[in-house]
Each structure stands twice: as C-alpha cells, then as structure tokens.
Amino acid sequence: MYVASLLRSFLLLHLIPVHVTSFVAPTRIRTSLSHGVVSITSAIIPGLTTPSDTKKTASQIGSSSSDKGNDTFGEGKSNREDDGVDWELEETLLAIHLRPLPGKSLDECLQRVSSYTQSFPFAAVLPVQPLQYLPAKDGGVDLKFLRKKTDIKSGIDGGIRFFVREKLEVEASQDEDDTDEDEDEDKDKSDAFFPTNGIEIIAKRNSRGQTIPKMFAEKLVIQAFVKGVTDGGNVEDSSATGSITSSSAGTPKTRFESPTKDMVALESVFHKWMDVGR
Structure with a gap:
C-alpha cells in the first residue's frame, strides 16, 4: 500500500509539467522502493543567479548608491x-x-x-x-x-x-563715493x-x-x-x-x-x- 502510494506520487510528478519560476532548476527525484525513501536533490542551472547571489548583488547596488552621498568634504x-x-x-x-x-x-x-x-x-x-x-x-x-x-x-x-x-x-x-552724475x-x-x-x-x-x-x-x-x-x-x-x-x-x-x-x-x-x- 505504501509502495503504491509512492509510485502514484512519482508518476504524478513526472507527468505534470513543471514551470520554473525561480533561479533554481527543477528538482530531480530518486526513489528507492526497497527502502521506501524518496531522495530529492536540486540542480543549479549554469549561468543563473542563486537567491544568495541575488542578495549580494542588491547589497552592492545599495552600497554604490550610498556612495553618491554628501561630498561637501x-x-x-x-x-x-x-x-x-x-x-x-x-x-x-x-x-x-x-x-x-x-x-x-x-x-x-x-x-x-x-x-x-x-x-x-x-x-x-x-x-x-x-x-x-x-x-x-x-x-x-x-x-x-x-x-x-x-x-x-x-x-x-x-x-x-x-x-x-x-x-x-x-x-x-x-x-560709496559715486556722484549724482554717475x-x-x-x-x-x-x-x-x-x-x-x-x-x-x-x-x-x-x-x-x-x-x-x-x-x-x-x-x-x-x-x-x-x-x-x-x-x-x-x-x-x-x-x-x-x-x-x-x-x-x-x-x-x-x-x-x-x-x-x-x-x-x-x-x-x-x-x-x-x-x-x-
């Protein structure tokens, strides 16, 4: 019963199209029916920015914007x-x-x-x-x-x-010495x-x-x-x-x-x- 439920979940995940809305690639799912364990790993697409990298870029932009502050001295x-x-x-x-x-x-x-x-x-x-x-x-x-x-x-x-x-x-x-004529x-x-x-x-x-x-x-x-x-x-x-x-x-x-x-x-x-x- 438990194995059948795992197979059903596995088939649904592979049949339903996955739309990528983030910077992380679609996950790859490996199943081990003998042990009843599902292992999920993430694959990063080369060339895309990870969320942690996005945060770093935002801080760099903020720091360069603040560098344009008051320059009187x-x-x-x-x-x-x-x-x-x-x-x-x-x-x-x-x-x-x-x-x-x-x-x-x-x-x-x-x-x-x-x-x-x-x-x-x-x-x-x-x-x-x-x-x-x-x-x-x-x-x-x-x-x-x-x-x-x-x-x-x-x-x-x-x-x-x-x-x-x-x-x-x-x-x-x-x-101050201007005359009336001038x-x-x-x-x-x-x-x-x-x-x-x-x-x-x-x-x-x-x-x-x-x-x-x-x-x-x-x-x-x-x-x-x-x-x-x-x-x-x-x-x-x-x-x-x-x-x-x-x-x-x-x-x-x-x-x-x-x-x-x-x-x-x-x-x-x-x-x-x-x-x-x-």
Whole structure:
C-alpha cells in the first residue's frame, strides 16, 4: 500500500509539467522502493543567479548608491572612502579663510597652502602621543591618534581631518563715493555681483574609535597650526643645506614657509579654543 502510494506520487510528478519560476532548476527525484525513501536533490542551472547571489548583488547596488552621498568634504568622492566618516556630522575645530594676494594665481596658492598643511610637523606638537598622519587627495591631511596602551600601538583613537579647498564667494561691486552724475550710469554696476575665489582650511574632529574626546591633544594641534599659519614669516633658511627652522618661540620647525608670508592674505580665523585663557 505504501509502495503504491509512492509510485502514484512519482508518476504524478513526472507527468505534470513543471514551470520554473525561480533561479533554481527543477528538482530531480530518486526513489528507492526497497527502502521506501524518496531522495530529492536540486540542480543549479549554469549561468543563473542563486537567491544568495541575488542578495549580494542588491547589497552592492545599495552600497554604490550610498556612495553618491554628501561630498561637501571630500572633493567629489564619497565619505565612505575616508574611513566611513560622515564629516558633516563631525564637529568643526578650525576654519581659516585665505585669499590670494594680487598677482598670485589661485592654483599656486592652493598648492602652497596644501604643501604647508601636509608638511606641518604634528609629531613635534605631540611628542608623547603616537600619531599617524597621511596626505589626503584633496590636499589636506588625515591625522589619527593611536592608543598608547596597546602592545603594537595600532588602535585608532580618533583624530583630526584637515581639508584644503577652494571657496567661491560673491561680493557686491559698489562705490560709496559715486556722484549724482554717475549714479544712473553706475546703477547697474552697483547691483552686480562678481565671484571671488578664496581658500579654506577646515579641520574636523574624527571621533571614530574614540571613547573619550582627546580635547587637550586637539587643542595643542590646532593652536600650533594656527600660530604657524598666522605668523607668516615664522621660518627662515638658517643653513647651507636650505633647511627651514623656526624663528618664533612655540612654533615647530616647518619644511615650507607659511603661505601668509607672500602668497595669501589671512581674512579670518576661527577655532574652538579662541576664547580660552582670555
């Protein structure tokens, strides 16, 4: 009786057409009448995607879509390429606004500001704190603090990300000394706005891996960097080899002169500790 039921099921499965509606091929059924066991195995059709592969593809598509997110800090690249940090959510520690001096091109000023930022001796500011700092594609620096209480000192304990970028502004062209005769002639001109290019150095806290913000280390780094930039002529060639040394107490030695010496004008500076100690 049991064997007859198995045979009936076997015949029905082979006589009824099977419509493939998934990525898995029709199943093959083997029967063993002597033991009364039905063994079912699946055969995968070559070239078709399995459900698990479909899930993987969907996650890849989602990740590439999310890579097109906010690129305000990153020069058109995804924030995920920069340790997965969303810089818009991180606190701004420093903002410096510079403008090229007359006769200086924006490109050469950007290059000078970038060279100074990337070569700044952060390790001299924090000699006890293990650091890792690498130049970034946008001309800035990715500075990371390393944990001192690890055997290999490889644990990341936050850091500071310096961005160097061009800033496009608009300003009104208006002459306050216009005479009545020239008022009508210059009316259109006074209402016009002309774009002017500047340079920004933005420093953002990198809280990734931090349990407690390293406020003191951040303060020392930011204050030393601001002092180096704003002093302008704080470096001088003091040897035949052309090495650059500091001529201002409290400012570390730098390989490049500050761009405010002869390339850019310092328009504004803001940092988190400006009012401390006043």
